[in-house]
Amino acid sequence: MPSLPTASRAAAESDHARALSRVSLRHRLAERGLDRIIWLAVPGFLFVVALFIYPAIFGVVLSFQPNDDSGFFGNYIEFFTDAYLFDTIGNTFRIALPAALINVLASIPLALVMRGKVRGKRAINTILIIPISLGTVLVAEGLLTYLGPQGWFNRILMGIGLIQEPVRLTHNIWGVIISLIITGFPFAFLLTLSYISGINPKMEEAASTLGAGRWQQFYRVTLPLLAPGLAITFCLTFVLAFSVFPSAVMLGNPAGDSHVLSVAAAQTAFQKYDFPLASTISVITAVVELLVVALVLLWRSRLYRGSSAGGKG
Amino acid sequence: MTNPLNSDDFSELRLEGVSRAFGKSAALADLTLTVKRGEFVALLGPSGSGKSTALNCIAGLLPLTAGTISLDDRRVDHLAPEQRGFGMVFQNYALFPHLTVRGNIAFGLKMRKVPRAEITRRVDAALALVQLSAHADKQPGQLSGGQQQRVAIARAVVVEPPVVLMDEPLSNLDAKLRHEMRAEVRRLHQELGLTTIYVTHDQEEALSLADRLVVLSDGRVQQIGTPEEVYLRPINSFVADFMGYRNLLSMTAHGVDGADHLLLRGDGIELTAVRNDESVLDGPVTVAMRPDDLVVGQSGGNQFSAVVTSIEYQGRDFEVQAVATSGAALFLRTPERLIVDQSISIGISPERLMVYPATKKSTPAAPVPEHEAV
Numbered sequence: 001m002p003s004l005p006t007a008s009r010a011a012a013e014s015d016h017a018r019a020l021s022r023v024s025l026r027h028r029l030a031e032r033g034l035d036r037i038i039w040l041a042v043p044g045f046l047f048v049v050a051l052f053i054y055p056a057i058f059g060v061v062l063s064f065q066p067n068d069d070s071g072f073f074g075n076y077i078e079f080f081t082d083a084y085l086f087d088t089i090g091n092t093f094r095i096a097l098p099a100a101l102i103n104v105l106a107s108i109p110l111a112l113v114m115r116g117k118v119r120g121k122r123a124i125n126t127i128l129i130i131p132i133s134l135g136t137v138l139v140a141e142g143l144l145t146y147l148g149p150q151g152w153f154n155r156i157l158m159g160i161g162l163i164q165e166p167v168r169l170t171h172n173i174w175g176v177i178i179s180l181i182i183t184g185f186p187f188a189f190l191l192t193l194s195y196i197s198g199i200n201p202k203m204e205e206a207a208s209t210l211g212a213g214r215w216q217q218f219y220r221v222t223l224p225l226l227a228p229g230l231a232i233t234f235c236l237t238f239v240l241a242f243s244v245f246p247s248a249v250m251l252g253n254p255a256g257d258s259h260v261l262s263v264a265a266a267q268t269a270f271q272k273y274d275f276p277l278a279s280t281i282s283v284i285t286a287v288v289e290l291l292v293v294a295l296v297l298l299w300r301s302r303l304y305r306g307s308s309a310g311g312k313g
Numbered sequence: 314m315t316n317p318l319n320s321d322d323f324s325e326l327r328l329e330g331v332s333r334a335f336g337k338s339a340a341l342a343d344l345t346l347t348v349k350r351g352e353f354v355a356l357l358g359p360s361g362s363g364k365s366t367a368l369n370c371i372a373g374l375l376p377l378t379a380g381t382i383s384l385d386d387r388r389v390d391h392l393a394p395e396q397r398g399f400g401m402v403f404q405n406y407a408l409f410p411h412l413t414v415r416g417n418i419a420f421g422l423k424m425r426k427v428p429r430a431e432i433t434r435r436v437d438a439a440l441a442l443v444q445l446s447a448h449a450d451k452q453p454g455q456l457s458g459g460q461q462q463r464v465a466i467a468r469a470v471v472v473e474p475p476v477v478l479m480d481e482p483l484s485n486l487d488a489k490l491r492h493e494m495r496a497e498v499r500r501l502h503q504e505l506g507l508t509t510i511y512v513t514h515d516q517e518e519a520l521s522l523a524d525r526l527v528v529l530s531d532g533r534v535q536q537i538g539t540p541e542e543v544y545l546r547p548i549n550s551f552v553a554d555f556m557g558y559r560n561l562l563s564m565t566a567h568g569v570d571g572a573d574h575l576l577l578r579g580d581g582i583e584l585t586a587v588r589n590d591e592s593v594l595d596g597p598v599t600v601a602m603r604p605d606d607l608v609v610g611q612s613g614g615n616q617f618s619a620v621v622t623s624i625e626y627q628g629r630d631f632e633v634q635a636v637a638t639s640g641a642a643l644f645l646r647t648p649e650r651l652i653v654d655q656s657i658s659i660g661i662s663p664e665r666l667m668v669y670p671a672t673k674k675s676t677p678a679a680p681v682p683e684h685e686a687v
Contacts, residue, residue, distance in 0.1 A: 210395075
């Protein structure tokens with residue numbers, strides 16, 4: 001710009017410098033992942049604060065303020081000394097653990113089959129996934145009549161002479177476990193399917209050319225690569241099953257062996273109107289879940305977790 | 314060893330009429346080939362030609378729709394891959410990412426229930442062979458592409474398989490590494506006395522490695538022969554095209570001249586070619602010429618004129634595209650500095666022309682089966 005007068009040139013240069021520093025600030029923020037797109041996260045952030053963080057802190061604080069004058073840890077002492085309350089932990093485990101294990105284990109062979117070319121794959125997937133769209137209440141209601149003493153299940157078994165007396169599958173933990181499998185299995189299956197699909201089938205072919213039979217291909221190649229995914233799948237289905245409520249009330253025996261943590265919390269809150277103790281039960285539920293998840297993730301951290309797509313890096 | 318096929322007692326692998334169809338399209342039709350023990354055979358062809366299908370059929374990863382595969386007199390085509398015991402090196406290596414380099418190489422020996430001490434000894438030997446002893450305890454993901462490829466080769470050969478199958482093993486490497494690994498593959502083949510079937514689409518690779526080439530197109534064998542035979546005497550215009558005869562002209566044969574040379578005419582160009590017993594003397598032909606055989610200027614043989622359309626600098630020489638007066642596009646290589654739109658005279662000696670009976674325009678290739686895609 002040779003023709004510009006000195007003054008305006010200086011002005012232009014300082015404008016230029018300002019523009020540069022403005023740009024560079026924006027660039028530096030962008031480097032740290034802060035640009036205008038970050039505003040899109042605001043609604044989600046507000047929801048999390050309003051619907052999760054605030055209620056969670058409120059509940060934790062409330063759990064340390066018992067209705068009586070038993071002190072800071074009063075509710076916790078009550079929970080762990082009252083056998084009827086304390087047993088809920090064991091009851092919940094007895095229902096959630098088998099349900100989550102069955103969901104994960106049963107999803108493996110099915111996912112192995114469904115990852116290949118299967119006739120009517122979409123139809124089968126749809127049927128497998130439908131139970132997600134049914135509410136847990138609807139499933140519990142249906143099972144109550146289906147599995148009941150006069151239900152089809154028992155009538156068929158008696159009709160073919162397999163049993164003489166109806167099998168009791170309702171109003172005990174069996175009904176609850178079955179309903180958790182029906183509603184939890186689709187989740188486990190979908191997750192496992194996506195993890196299995198990420199494993200390059202060439203690796204199983206490679207194992208077979210090295211002399212590995214079907215079982216060894218699965219046991220030595222597919223399973224080790226799938227295990228980290230199975231750990232996550234287990235955590236999610238376990239947490240889903242651990243917070244079981246409707247089916248425990250409707251299909252189980254909520255005063256007896258399906259007196260689970262969530263049922264205890266609900267009864268304490270809405271029958272005894274003891275909100276602080278109910279909060280305590282909820283906090284204990286969360287802590288137990290987190291302990292189980294932490295244990296599983298600790299085990300997972302010892303596994304190979306890199307790419308299982310095969311090939312370079 | 315539980316491997317039913319002991320590598321020491323076979324003298325040849327025989328494929329007879331091996332075919333594989335996907336639905337109605339034949340990915341591989343009627344492959345008949347005998348591979349002698351110790352031989353290095355390359356299956357060569359463009360993608361979709363059926364070469365990988367052939368390899369998968371031999372390995373047992375794909376069932377045949379027809380034909381037989383036998384080691385000497387023992388049929389193996391009904392055996393599962395793990396019973397066949399052929400070593401295979403995959404294009405993407407297919408290393409087990411959760412096992413160390415050592416674990417990968419030991420895998421086949423473990424499957425064969427080789428005693429632990431012997432596994433250690435043989436894996437150590439294989440590691441030394443591919444010069445990876447220093448990396449034995451790394452995971453495959455920590456290695457470079459070339460190193461991963463060496464692990465894949467060591468894993469396949471450590472079990473001493475009767476036949477080693479390699480599926481475009483070098484295609485994922487960069488040019489320099491590919492060159493080095495090519496020498497490495499050849500060295501291993503010779504040092505270990507392997508019998509190797511090698512799939513590639515790279516004619517240079519096939520020529521430099523193999524004892525014998527099998528050129529495939531559209532699932533059918535076009536030509537089987539030594540590298541020299543295939544390179545110097547391609548059997549048809551497809552093989553010629555694939556072996557680097559980039560100039561294919563449609564012309565007409567008009568008998569022979571006084572010097573017993575075949576007379577060819579087409580679109581204003583006249584050429585003479587040395588004839589052989591199979592030459593078509595009359596009628597439509599395809600004339601194939603290598604870019605290297607076209608000479609700019611007088612050469613004492615055939616002569617015709619063309620106009621330069623594009624020039625690519627290639628270091629030692631230039632790759633030039635030109636259009637003949639007939640409108641035919643020509644490729645040639647020359648050290649001479651030409652300019653675009655320059656009129657040039659092109660010469661080619663009659664011995665350098667390959668003349669084939671004209672084929673109908675080749676039909677578009679059948680849809681490529683999934684596993685064939687590169």
